[in-house]
Amino acid sequence: VVADNLGAHSISGLVESFTGPYICRFCLGHSSEYQSHEVRTGVFPCRTKKDHSLHVQTVRENPNLTHCFGVKQLCPLTDKFHFVSGYPPDVVHDLFEGIVPRELALCFQIFTKNKYFNLTVLNELITRFPYKGSDKANSPQAVPQNYIHRRTIGGNAHENWALIRLLPLIVGSRVPEGDSAWQVLLTLKDIVELVVAPVHTNETIAYLDFKISEHRDRFLAVFPEEILTPKHHFLEHCPALTEEYGPLVGVWTMRFEAKHSFFKQVVRHTKNFKNVLLTLSRRHQMMMAYNFHTDVGRQALCVTKISVMPLDVLHSDIQEALREKSPLLSTVQLANTVTYYGTRYTVGMILSYGSTCGLPDFAEIIQIAILDNCVHFIVKLLTTWYEEHLRSFQLENTGKMALLEQQNLGDVYPLASYRLGGKLLVTLKRHICCSF
Numbered sequence: 001v002v003a004d005n006l007g008a009h010s011i012s013g014l015v016e017s018f019t020g021p022y023i024c025r026f027c028l029g030h031s032s033e034y035q036s037h038e039v040r041t042g043v044f045p046c047r048t049k050k051d052h053s054l055h056v057q058t059v060r061e062n063p064n065l066t067h068c069f070g071v072k073q074l075c076p077l078t079d080k081f082h083f084v085s086g087y088p089p090d091v092v093h094d095l096f097e098g099i100v101p102r103e104l105a106l107c108f109q110i111f112t113k114n115k116y117f118n119l120t121v122l123n124e125l126i127t128r129f130p131y132k133g134s135d136k137a138n139s140p141q142a143v144p145q146n147y148i149h150r151r152t153i154g155g156n157a158h159e160n161w162a163l164i165r166l167l168p169l170i171v172g173s174r175v176p177e178g179d180s181a182w183q184v185l186l187t188l189k190d191i192v193e194l195v196v197a198p199v200h201t202n203e204t205i206a207y208l209d210f211k212i213s214e215h216r217d218r219f220l221a222v223f224p225e226e227i228l229t230p231k232h233h234f235l236e237h238c239p240a241l242t243e244e245y246g247p248l249v250g251v252w253t254m255r256f257e258a259k260h261s262f263f264k265q266v267v268r269h270t271k272n273f274k275n276v277l278l279t280l281s282r283r284h285q286m287m288m289a290y291n292f293h294t295d296v297g298r299q300a301l302c303v304t305k306i307s308v309m310p311l312d313v314l315h316s317d318i319q320e321a322l323r324e325k326s327p328l329l330s331t332v333q334l335a336n337t338v339t340y341y342g343t344r345y346t347v348g349m350i351l352s353y354g355s356t357c358g359l360p361d362f363a364e365i366i367q368i369a370i371l372d373n374c375v376h377f378i379v380k381l382l383t384t385w386y387e388e389h390l391r392s393f394q395l396e397n398t399g400k401m402a403l404l405e406q407q408n409l410g411d412v413y414p415l416a417s418y419r420l421g422g423k424l425l426v427t428l429k430r431h432i433c434c435s436f
Contacts (some may be wrong), residue, residue: 001081002090002251003087003090003127004090004093004253005018005094005231008025008087010091011076011077011108012025012075012077013069013072013073013074013076013147013295014067014071014072014083015066015070017071017289018230019031019071022067022069022306023070023195024230024237025070025083025087026089026234026237027039027046027047027237027239028044028046028047028069028316029045030046031233033235034228034230034232034233036198036229037080037266038213038216039237039240040236041092043383048084049082050064050068051072051164052084054187055071056071056074057072058357058420059071059072060293063172066266070260072123079104085180088245089194089234089241089248089251089252090235090251090252090253091238091252091286092252092253092257093253094156094234095195095229095231095235096156096157096161097157098357099155099231100150100161101154101155101160102229103147103152103184103185103188104153104154104163104164105143105153105159106151106223106226106417107152107181108147109148110154110222111171111175114179115176115423116171116176117171118146119143122171123143123144124141125170126141126142126163126170129143129166129170130418131162131242131350131416132416132418133344133346133414133416134160134416135162138159138322139159139162140155140159140160140162141154141155141344146392156257157254161192161194164189164192165192165193165427165429168186169387169390169392169418169427170184173420180222181222182219184215184218184222186391187211187214187215187218189391190215191212191215193431194207194208195248195249195429196429196430196431197247197249197430197431197432197433198247198249199233200246200433201433202327202435204376204431204433205239205242205243207332208238208239208242216228216236219250223292226351228334228416235390245390251419251431265282266279266280266283266284267279270283280361294373301338301340301370301375302338302339302340302432303335303337303339304337305335305336305337306333306370307333307335308332308334309331309334310330311323311329311330311331311332317401318378318402319402321402321403322376325371326371328336329371329379333369333371334365334367334368334370335370338368338375340375340406343413343414345365345367345377345406345414346365347365347366347367348365349365349414349415349416350363350365350382350395350412350416350417350426351363351364351377351379351404351411351415352409353404353409354412355432355434356384359386359434360394360432360434361384362393362395362408362415362426363379363402363404364376364379364395365377366378366379366380367404369415373377374407375405376404376405377405377406378401378402378403379401380398380399381398381400381402382395382396382397383395383397383398387425391427392425393427393428394425394427395424395425395426396426410432411430413429415427415429
């Protein structure tokens with residue numbers, strides 16, 4: 001059952017307040033111990049089906065008892081989705097609408113206090129940054145004036161994700177290397193990349209566990225007066241829950257949040273508040289009927305503009321690579337932009353196609369070739385250096401070209417590069433598994 005914390009607790013029969021003693025649906029730990037103990041130490045016993053049955057029975061036998069270890073009643077979906085194993089975490093609300101905006105607000109307060117920049121300069125840097133592609137669509141908003149009082153910068157999940165990812169490129173040059181508050185944000189950025197990764201190994205799960213512990217220690221060292229929130233505790237369960245459920249992006253609520261946006265737009269545009277549910281259901285059915293009729297979103301490959309070029313005009317290495325795939329090929333179909341299985345690729349984007357010594361290899365798209373309804377990228381290969389202070393990769397052209405097939409990429413998600421201070425930099429959106 002995919003739900004946010006309140007929804008999961010409501011459906012599963014747990015307490016619907018996160019200020020009480022037993023507020024975690026994954027363990028039996030007391031909330032007073034979250035500040036002093038980590039999940040990885042084994043102090044907090046995990047909930048089991050046997051324990052849950054006993055807790056439900058205890059509440060039934062004692063009408064005056066409001067809950068037993070946070071359990072109020074039996075989950076009505078127990079036969080299909082048992083409470084212990086059927087309610088995964090939601091990193092959208094735990095991370096992007098919880099920990100990330102809160103810690104950004106705390107660290108911005110430190111940065112302004114140390115006079116690295118003030119709020120006006122920070123907002124100018126954020127709003128004037130040359131966002132590209134999907135980064136532009138999800139560009140973060142300016143930090144509100146009352147963020148210190150609110151103890152959060154606000155914003156939605158997409159905006160906060162973009163901000164924590166691109167912040168090193170936006171303000172990294174103004175923050176001294178080794179700054180303790182900056183290290184808090186960098187470790188948080190590492191955690192975000194690992195949590196949203198679509199593929200995990202035993203090594204990446206162990207690395208995530210280490211990073212969460214490191215981030216906890218750094219956060220408490222910089223902000224000793226701060227109390228860890230329940231979402232910090234939930235985050236500590238993520239490595240074990242990743243082993244149980246697989247990559248957590250497969251069970252997050254982001255797609256449902258996107259679905260909500262359609263209904264919000266309908267209400268905003270129609271301005272009709274009489275029988276809103278009827279209006280929403282009708283508009284939704286009309287949209288679905290249109291999509292089914294036009295086959296929108298069900299095509300594997302979508303190309304708006306395509307040109308046919310003689311194979312001889314291409315680079316000799318590309319000609320040879322194409323002929324290996326199709327010996328009788330004399331012309332090739334080229335495009336500047338394609339959408340393949342929902343992912344949009346455009347000339348100039350950066351692709352990860354392999355790894356060297358544990359670091360991903362990158363290439364820049366020059367042209368996109370369509371061959372037998374499969375997408376191939378004509379790219380120029382790039383050399384890579386990792387800049388730890390910016391958590392980014394510096395790219396330089398090798399002068400070599402290659403042909404890459406979409407299915408053989410190290411990560412199918414394309415990235416945007418940014419030129420800052422004479423350097424071409426790219427920062428990951430999600431962790432890429434690399435081999436040594």
